[in-house]
Amino acid sequence: MDLSVSIGRLNLKNPVMTASGTFGYGEEYTDFMDPSVLGGIIVKGISLKPMEGNPPPRICETPCGMLNAIGLQNVGLKNFLKEKLPYLRKFETKIIVNILGKSIQEYVKIAKALDGAGVDGIELNVSCPNVKKGGITFGTDQRSLSQLINSVRQAVPSATIITKLSPNVSSIPDFAKTAEDAGSDAISLINTIPALAIDPETWKPRLANVTGGLSGPAIKPIALRMVWEAAQAVQIPVIGVGGILNSSDAVEFLLAGASAVQVGTGNFVNPRATSEIVEGLSAYLQRKNIHSVSAIIGKLKTP
Numbered sequence: 315m316d317l318s319v320s321i322g323r324l325n326l327k328n329p330v331m332t333a334s335g336t337f338g339y340g341e342e343y344t345d346f347m348d349p350s351v352l353g354g355i356i357v358k359g360i361s362l363k364p365m366e367g368n369p370p371p372r373i374c375e376t377p378c379g380m381l382n383a384i385g386l387q388n389v390g391l392k393n394f395l396k397e398k399l400p401y402l403r404k405f406e407t408k409i410i411v412n413i414l415g416k417s418i419q420e421y422v423k424i425a426k427a428l429d430g431a432g433v434d435g436i437e438l439n440v441s442c443p444n445v446k447k448g449g450i451t452f453g454t455d456q457r458s459l460s461q462l463i464n465s466v467r468q469a470v471p472s473a474t475i476i477t478k479l480s481p482n483v484s485s486i487p488d489f490a491k492t493a494e495d496a497g498s499d500a501i502s503l504i505n506t507i508p509a510l511a512i513d514p515e516t517w518k519p520r521l522a523n524v525t526g527g528l529s530g531p532a533i534k535p536i537a538l539r540m541v542w543e544a545a546q547a548v549q550i551p552v553i554g555v556g557g558i559l560n561s562s563d564a565v566e567f568l569l570a571g572a573s574a575v576q577v578g579t580g581n582f583v584n585p586r587a588t589s590e591i592v593e594g595l596s597a598y599l600q601r602k603n604i605h606s607v608s609a610i611i612g613k614l615k616t617p
Contacts, residue, residue, distance in 0.1 A: 316608075335358050339394075347586045
């Protein structure tokens with residue numbers, strides 16, 4: 315079975331990748347599976363300087379999902395290039411780095427450094443506050459989003475850029491089109507949805523940050539709808555994220571129009587989830603007598 319897909323300039327051996335923040339820097343999962351079997355590894359978000367993140371508790375389980383308020387803890391650009399990237403190069407898969415910043419200048423600086431280091435792709439986390447716009451996030455303001463993507467595109471003209479869209483907007487198709495027009499090679503969606511969990515015994519929130527991002531199967535129907543809408547609005551590849559635990563979930567996203575998928579919360583439920591999804595996709599195609607995974611992308615049968 316041919317599982318290969320293309321995301322911008324990247325040719326992936328299969329459409330299964332990890333979602334940023336759920337697979338560490340790759341090394342954390344090697345006791346459970348071989349990351350080389352994946353189409354790509356998207357590592358934990360990288361900022362210009364190291365970040366400690368939020369105080370604990372910062373993760374909790376919810377019905378059909380989980381809440382997290384990690385606070386973008388990471389080792390920072392310099393330490394990533396020196397300590398993490400060399401290890402990642404051992405794997406025979408594409409390495410994509412999720413990046414974040416509080417200004418366009420920070421995004422550009424990180425992107426240029428990573429591109430110079432030879433990473434395969436850059437994913438823009440646009441859910442960060444734009445300090446020059448009064449704290450509004452890049453991902454919820456079309457003009458800011460366009461300026462950010464365009465600036466990174468000009469700084470790294472040959473790099474594969476993926477923009478990870480926020481679900482907290484009025485029209486996903488509009489923001490998907492904005493990303494495409496600004497020069498993004500692909501879009502990934504969705505990011506987590508702001509939510510709250512409360513302990514009825516203590517009357518306190520279960521997270522020290524009070525609110526956090528909801529992920530897991532609870533958000534899958536929402537993610538599927540947004541992927542379907544986005545795929546109809548743009549010509550660039552769409553990467554589906556949100557509640558994918560097994561190959562059947564992955565097939566749903568592919569049918570909705572996703573060219574690839576990212577597995578996030580599933581990695582916490584089952585450390586072998588990604589490799590099992592790769593195997594499951596191959597078995598699904600064989601059972602259906604379909605020779606290429608590309609043949610099912612966007613083939614949702616609507617009335």
